[in-house]
Amino acid sequence: MSDKRQRARVQGSWAKQSPKPSGQTGIALKNNQSVNAAATVGSWGFDNEKTPKAFEFHQPTKPVREVPPERVIEQAGEYDISYGPSGVSRLRLLPGFLSTEEADWMFSKLLAELPWSQKTNYREGEAYEEPRLTCWYGELPYTYGRSTMPSNSQWHPVLETLRAAVEQATGCSFNSLLCNLYRDGHDSIGWHSDDEASLGAKPTIASLSLGDSRVFSLRKQPPPEENGDYTYVERIRVPLTHGALLLMEGATQDDWQHRVAKEYHDRGPRINLTFRTIYPEPEGHRPGTKMRFTEKKT
Template identity: 70%
Template sequence: MSDKRQRARVQGSWAKPGAKPASSAGRQPTPGSWNAGPRTYEFHQPADPVRVIPVEKAIEEAGDYEISKGPTGVSRLRLLPGFLPLEEADWMFATLLAELPWSQKTNYGTMGEAYDEPRLTCWYGELPYTYSHSTMQANPQWHPVLITLRQAIEQETSHTFNSLLCNLYRDGKDSIAWHSDDEASLGPHPSIASLSLGDTRVFSLRKKPPLEEKGDYTYAEKLRIPLSHGTLLIMEGCTQEDWQHQVAKEYHDRGPRINLTFRTIYPEPHPSRMDNNGELRQ
């Protein structure tokens, strides 16, 4: 037995080592192999630049704000919180809430569909006012409180106004959708003074996109302005031409708010809105 074990050990010592794998040195890589040699990477500028959605900015402090400047001109806002003293604002709010002839306006969509505007309104002035494909008839008998407010606002803004749209937001469910006050009857670059009474609501603005964006507001500049009791906001310059605004629904408890928007209405489309053929410019 010992001889067999000794022969086994001797035979094992004769065993040839297994063949080593051939060296990869000098081998040509096969097409498409992962280790086809060093590569160089070259940066290519994307055809379309990366765009970032702008952060909504807030305006809360009193002051004059130039919100945009472009081919059409300058868009400006002027914010005056506390334009009315608190006790005076309280009394005016209660009086107008109780005594103005509030009613709900029926508007019409682009396909002719009728819908009730989600707020109450009334219109003062010598001329009717048309928006959203329906017309509000003029009420020439201004309430004495409205006359007092118009005089004070005209003195503050150095603008004159012959008309007034009164809006009553009964609670947080009342609202007004995105729009511009750019009707032909308002003339070019209208100045509008907006006085808020009652609960605070957020007034939002967004800049109109260029024509090539085809109405896509994804990357539009956006502003938010909380309008509190007694605050006056003036929109001037190209604000109506270059921006839209809204008062969105707020799904939590909100009390009533009155918004008075003083403006100037012209009996016919303003001459500067007409082209050489007498047609209204779009």
């Protein structure tokens, strides 16, 4: 019996003591602080779940802007393409100004007989060869892109005939002519305005096309607050075909730019004749730069 009692005492000493009941319902933390159990359970998301807020739509702080669709002009007519701030900008398009037979004959003559050459131009201080051939006719030299084309008063007879026909059709007079030869689709001219001081205020320019068709593109000058960003400006596309005449009038050179972009698919040669009027530049004015003119009110 003594052995059994001794073994019972030893086994009892190994057993863990049950914790004494306590009146607290909190949870004991390491820093001996107590947290209310009901609050703790609720904060863990098992109770008193919060209902989600209803979706509220807020107007964007900036309005969504869309790029305006490009306008295409290919029918004969007169088009007022914009109004202000410099005045009305106008295009006049005469497809088929020359018959196919006339255009074919004149194109072959001018392609073979005009003194075509490649002009060196300058951009941001760097010299480059223009991606087209040119020649100039007029009593006065013409300067653009920091390069001057000398005067040439010996007009080719075909050019004299064309100048008379263009003047009669438009009611305008011209004393100068810039000829451009686009040898294929790789030749082009970049965005620019014909706004040199020697052209005068709001110049009228008549553009006659011979040879393969090319797209003549225009884009409106952005307002000053756009800081030169052309993303949202109006754009116009004019397919110029063999024998077509396009007249740019009014504020077109002030408020718009134009170009003939590269077209990498098969394109044949194209001659573009741009009739214009050149004035002597004021003494002391740097040639080829734009000058502000003040028109007298009558």
